[in-house]
Amino acid sequence: MFDWDAVWKFIVSPFFLQAAWTTLWLSVVAQLAGVVLGLFLALMRMSRFKWLSFPVQVYVWFFRGSPLLVQVLLLWDGLPKLVPGLLFSQITCILIAFSLNEAAYMSEIIRAGISSVDPGQMEAARALGMRYWLAMRRIILPQAARVIIPPLGNEFNNMLKTTSIASVIGLEELTGTAEILGAPTFSIFELLIVATVYYLLLTTLWDYFQRWIERRLDPEYAAKGGRPGRRPGQKSWAQRVLGFGNPPLESGELIAGGHGGAR
Amino acid sequence: MTQQQSYNGYQEQEPPLPSAVPQATENAEMVRVEQAVKRFGDLLVLNNVSMTVKRGQVVVIIGPSGSGKTTLLRCINHLEKIDSGYIYVDGQLVGYRLVNGRLVEAREAEIAKMRAQIGFVFQRFNLFAHMTALENIIEAPVHVLGIPRDEAIAQAMELLRKVGLEEKAHVYPHKLSGGQQQRVAIARALAMRPKLMLFDEATSALDPELVGEVLKVMRQLAEEGMTMVVVTHEMGFARDVADHVIFMDHGVIVEEGPPEQIFDTPQNERTRNFLGLIAAD
Numbered sequence: 001m002f003d004w005d006a007v008w009k010f011i012v013s014p015f016f017l018q019a020a021w022t023t024l025w026l027s028v029v030a031q032l033a034g035v036v037l038g039l040f041l042a043l044m045r046m047s048r049f050k051w052l053s054f055p056v057q058v059y060v061w062f063f064r065g066s067p068l069l070v071q072v073l074l075l076w077d078g079l080p081k082l083v084p085g086l087l088f089s090q091i092t093c094i095l096i097a098f099s100l101n102e103a104a105y106m107s108e109i110i111r112a113g114i115s116s117v118d119p120g121q122m123e124a125a126r127a128l129g130m131r132y133w134l135a136m137r138r139i140i141l142p143q144a145a146r147v148i149i150p151p152l153g154n155e156f157n158n159m160l161k162t163t164s165i166a167s168v169i170g171l172e173e174l175t176g177t178a179e180i181l182g183a184p185t186f187s188i189f190e191l192l193i194v195a196t197v198y199y200l201l202l203t204t205l206w207d208y209f210q211r212w213i214e215r216r217l218d219p220e221y222a223a224k225g226g227r228p229g230r231r232p233g234q235k236s237w238a239q240r241v242l243g244f245g246n247p248p249l250e251s252g253e254l255i256a257g258g259h260g261g262a263r
Numbered sequence: 264m265t266q267q268q269s270y271n272g273y274q275e276q277e278p279p280l281p282s283a284v285p286q287a288t289e290n291a292e293m294v295r296v297e298q299a300v301k302r303f304g305d306l307l308v309l310n311n312v313s314m315t316v317k318r319g320q321v322v323v324i325i326g327p328s329g330s331g332k333t334t335l336l337r338c339i340n341h342l343e344k345i346d347s348g349y350i351y352v353d354g355q356l357v358g359y360r361l362v363n364g365r366l367v368e369a370r371e372a373e374i375a376k377m378r379a380q381i382g383f384v385f386q387r388f389n390l391f392a393h394m395t396a397l398e399n400i401i402e403a404p405v406h407v408l409g410i411p412r413d414e415a416i417a418q419a420m421e422l423l424r425k426v427g428l429e430e431k432a433h434v435y436p437h438k439l440s441g442g443q444q445q446r447v448a449i450a451r452a453l454a455m456r457p458k459l460m461l462f463d464e465a466t467s468a469l470d471p472e473l474v475g476e477v478l479k480v481m482r483q484l485a486e487e488g489m490t491m492v493v494v495t496h497e498m499g500f501a502r503d504v505a506d507h508v509i510f511m512d513h514g515v516i517v518e519e520g521p522p523e524q525i526f527d528t529p530q531n532e533r534t535r536n537f538l539g540l541i542a543a544d
Contacts, residue, residue, distance in 0.1 A: 118389070118392075120385060120387055120389035121389060121391060121392070123342060123385070123389060124383075124385060124389035124390070124391070124448075125391075126342065126375070126378060127340060127342065127378055127381075127383035127385075127452075128378070128379065128402070128403035128407060128451070128452075128455060129375045129376060129377075129378045129379025129380075129403060129407045129455065130375065130403060130406065130407055131371055131372065131375045132371065134406060134407070138402065138406060139391055139402075142393050143392060143393050
């Protein structure tokens, strides 16, 4: 018999609120780490030096070519055998595995974003005496962001759901909580429904948030139907995401203090 | 030009040229290229090219496509590396330094510092697409030279006035015509107070009716005494503005001299052919 009471009881219980919070912050931290690490991997991958780019190729090959679940288990079960005494907590283990895995995907996304920027932009920056990192930060990445941010949103949506894998090593995020609380009372089905509701809630909220960002980022482009040419909408994306822009556009509020330059 | 002093400090920090370097340039020489060789794979793009540009001189390089003229220009600020030879700008070796008598590639910071003093104008403008005209111009002065932002803005507005685009200060590149973009690009280069300006076919990507406005700015610069190396197909400009014309073909300098000589009494068969073809257009 399906027990509706169990659903109602647990859906507002502190257990699941706590679990939803765990899922959320796990996702945010792993995603952020994935973006930062992915940026460095992307830059290494694009290096003309083989000794920098090749290890990244192997890295991406491994992390994209094997299941995340296996990577988690390798770290959780395998590593202590390999290095006796090295035992991560569940959270640490999950964060490491998820960040490393996400970095592989993000590195490809960021690489695509950087590649989409006209090489002439880098040349112009270098010709003005800008050094590599300055040119990256001020010229290339703000323009690459236009291409990077939509798939980044998808990655985070994925991340929210993929954290369910953490339940296999007993972490009490949403799925784990459903299993742990459901087992003694044989109400796993009901509690998985509760977990699903929370997942849907989180992904739906993120979806709205993502759309809000996109509307916020691109009003001019939407209003004018884009501009002809190779890179439509380029200006508003890059400029607004990273806070560039001239005063009438009211930019810079969204990403606070992203850089030291424009107002 | 009231802010000249704040930038001089930047230039005076140049280390002295090592005495062992062969034939260091005299002070009157802004650019000296010695036996530059550049290959792209099997293709010999620069075959033992030597040239000099004196301070305040306007040197125009002409020649057919693939003659190596753009490559030569790009080598002068190390956007391309030469395979052998020497290039000096203002007495300083470009892109390399001498360590125990051997040439070693310069550190990134040294190359960047050198480039900051050389203005480069691209065929495709290459304005920063996510920045307004004004932001384009102040970007490097603020972030490379460390000039205070309001000072940089004042200077940028002055430069925009100079190229006739003051009212476009807050406009993004994609809303500007090609000619306007190129004038902003020139202003952006000038904002670094360069001692040398390199123009790489600055008008080739422009609609014919927009060429004039860019050439006018370049002409004005030349009159103000800026040292310029100009790669162009605009023979009228070359004849009027150049102090010295270099004709290149197949990676070598075929003929060079004052514009009257090159255009009116070219000595070399290839020069005559090339100029004949241009005139026939």
